[in-house]
Amino acid sequence: MSQPSPVSAVPASRVVVPAGTTAGQALRDAGAPNRGPQAVVVVRDPQGRLRDLSWAPEVDTEVEPVAADSEDGRAVIRHSCAHVLAQAVQDLFPEAKLGIGPPVKDGFYYDFDVDRPFTPEDLQALEKRMKQIIKGAQRFSRRVVDSVKAAREELAAEPYKLELVDLKSDAADVDTSEVMEVGGGELTIYDNLDPRSGERIWGDLCRGPHVPTTKYIPAFKLMRTAAAYWRGSEKNPQLQRIYGTAWESAEALENHLELLAEAERRDHRRLGTELDLFSFPDEIGSGLPVFHPKGGIVRRVMEDYSRRRHEEAGYEFVYSPHITKGSLFETSGHLDWYREGMFPAMHLDAELDEEGNVRKPGQDYYLKPMNCPFHNLIFRSRGRSYRELPLRLFEFGSVYRYEKSGVVHGLTRVRGMTQDDAHIYCTQEQVQDELKSLLTFVLDLLRDYGLDDFYLELSTRNEEKYVGSDEVWESATAALREAAEASGLQLVPDPGGAAFYGPKISVQAKDALGRTWQMSTIQLDFNMPERFGLEYTAADGSRKRPVKIHRALFGSIERFFGVLTEHYAGAFPAWLAPEQVVGIPIADEHVEHLQQVAKALRARRIRVDIDLSDDRMQKKIRNHTMQKVPFLLLAGGKDVEAGAVSFRFRDGSQLNGVPVDRAVDAISQWVRRRENASPTAKNFRVEES
Known part of the structure; x- marks a missing residue:
């Protein structure tokens, strides 16, 4: 088949294909491109079906050309x-x-x-x-x-x-x-x-x-x-x-x-080993990570900042056990709808007589896959007034899910995880304001960690896996859609993607490579308050059901850790970095000077170490640069004499002869501002004392 020369650089938005004529012929007559990235490869008919260019409709039909460089x-x-x-x-x-x-x-x-x-x-x-x-x-x-x-x-x-x-x-x-x-x-x-x-x-x-x-x-x-x-x-x-x-x-x-x-260079599994952050010992089992001291620092800082923000937003902290009787998950519905994702039951508490006969039957206990049923019990533990609502309960709760071995993947798909889980109980009248406030809170906090390219996904009912009435689902879905649209972000449908108890909005965030990760989820739940008999006393003295909002911000600490590791290629922002500053003396006689600098930095709560190894200075610089340390402070004879230090940054750039007091101030201010950029000689400001 010969290829005619293209006459147009961009496919026409619509082309009419005459009856009995092929779509390809109509496109050629319209001058549509047939070479290069924008070559038309198929057309879309009025019903939205993709058609070959050899397709010839029986009646005149308007079609949309589909270019090679489209999805x-x-x-x-x-x-x-x-x-x-x-x-x-x-x-x-x-x-x-x-x-x-x-x-x-x-x-x-x-x-x-x-x-x-x-x-x-x-x-x-x-x-x-x-x-x-x-x-x-x-x-x-x-x-x-x-x-x-x-x-x-x-x-x-x-x-x-x-x-x-x-x-x-x-x-x-x-x-x-x-x-x-x-x-x-x-x-x-x-x-x-x-x-x-x-x-x-x-x-x-x-x-x-x-x-x-x-x-x-x-x-x-x-x-x-x-x-x-x-x-x-x-x-x-x-x-x-x-x-x-x-x-x-x-x-x-x-x-x-x-x-x-x-992406391979940024793979968090490889970086986790190279930077000594975490590991997956065979002795523990698939999908069950342990965090090493350096990884523990990053995780602690992530959690501490999140706790602070939650406190400022009016959340109350709760804690719940890792295991519970199966009856709790029967009430919540998890055993009916989520059993395959749970670890098998442990049958406990049976009592036998001397002859081995069952005197008291045992019962099944389960590792929890979710925190939400426990929070329902906390709400139900005493009478609640409308004046307490919205009640925002927050927990860093460890949960366990039996992911199949072929699905487990590093930190991003594990079997044991810690969710930053919140459940908000509110009145029907408070729902819309609470959803909008929640979405703003979630997006602002994700931005604080350096993610700022978002769109939203609205997951609606799975017709084969849900509880509750059609009316309740329609109302919940409409409320979420209104809140999502009010955010101004793109909203993408996810038909059938909801949990069994209610629809959800998920925040989809793009990382430094443009890859999309599902981050926070906000789920509206009218069903679980009914199943647990949750009530509050309204202003008129009547008893009413609260509405429940499920919200996980990171999704899980482990997964968010993996995502941030790849987003930053292991070069965490200075406020998150396990080692924020390393001092490198040129010779032994310069160690004392750097020790005084380190003491001043520790007084500002900066994580600092001094390399006292026998390695040559250039090897020390290379080693700590490979470990992604944001600030290397070098000191030689001239620095000691001048009461100064020299900065070496991750990108190899350098600032020489910076007075110690100004260096300490500049580092502590950079960390306190939670700058997410990597410091360089160009963007690191050292102010006059």
Whole structure:
């Protein structure tokens, strides 16, 4: 297929496709680009469905061009690249049977049933073959299969595809990635055709859509392999999965690979070891971290500042045990709706007679996965008046969740964690003001830790997993939506993402690499006060139910620690850094001078140490720079004589001959202001005494 020269740099916002004309022809007539990052790869019809450029509507239809550099455009490129990968695998491994190959975030994968795992050498050979296929400009051609029977006959040699065809009759059993294969109302196969002869070279069961030809896949790379169970179930055969990524341009691919490399350099698990912050001893178990002294300092400072802010905002501190009778979680509903996420019960308290017969039956105890039921009991412990509301209870509460071993990941997905958990009990009239105030409090505190790029997500009811009436859910969802919209931040829907007891707003924060992390959550709950029989005395003397708001600010201390470690690449702001200042004497006779400086800094509550090792000065500087210490204070003969020190910063810049009193003032002021930037010779201000 020849490529006409582009006439426009940007796709038109809308194009009318005349009846019987292909979308591709209408785009060419409109001068839409067909090369480069903004090449149109598919169109969106009035119903929001993506269509191939070979699609020809029966009536005049206005469509929206979808460019390669849009999210939908990239997804189409990646799915098409997955087909090219599958074709290459069956070229080089003819015995390979096909699983599925959907696009995923930033890439794609395809599952194969092969005799042995793929090797790095196999990936190199597959990339080479894929480049040949792409260069051949094979055309993606959609073909409707007349019946399930005809599909079964054509796919007789592909057992996994046959299973998907059979599943088509029961759409409830087909997940999102499988829908990419079997589609909605009809079965379709995409054939790869030779551009000159039109001969079919390869094909795959698929809903589509796809790019017009393989030439529209300008940049890709195979990333890694992994084992994966067919359809995600350990009861099914284990397949070999190949992950790849594809982009609209070589530059976009290069930027993505550099981002991945930087993310690897910032990986909190690696930095945790290098900076001696935390570890995961095998003797303790998966997902159960221990914090070392340096990590303990960072965590303590994080928690102390959070406590201070909560005190200023009118929260009251409570504490609850790590374990409870199962009846508490029966009342809350967790045993009905969250049992799989809890550690198994411990059966205790049974009493036996001398013959071993049960005299008093035991009962089940559980490690708590949530703090909220305990706070309900605190509220219910005595009568409450409307004058006490809103009552804001706060706890750094340790909880335990049985995450599957394949899901556990460093500090960001653990089995034992400490939540900065708050529950606010208020009247119906106070809800809206409290939600808005909460959202402001949450965002301001996250900004204090250096995160400032946010959007909000509104998670609504999971129709298969909820308690309470439709009216209550509608009211709660509307209240959260109003508060979220009032913040002025972008609000993104998350259908079905709510907890079983109520809808929630989650704050999504972007880190220094532009990656999004779910941070704080605010959940509105009309149901649990009902289940626990919570009441307060209203102004007219009547008994009323409070509304409950669940709020976790960090989510968990462990996860927030991991996120901040990666956000700052281990170079924590000076106010959080485990070692804020290290003194480096040029010779032994300069130690006493630095000891006096350290004494003055400690009087200002600055964490300071002096390197008295036998290492040479340059090695000391390198060692502590690698440990991300924000302030290195050097002292030689001239500094001692002048009553001064010289600063060395993380970026290698230096300030020489700063009088000690001014140096101490400048460091303490920088820390007291909680500056989140890394100090340098350019931004570190040393004021006159």
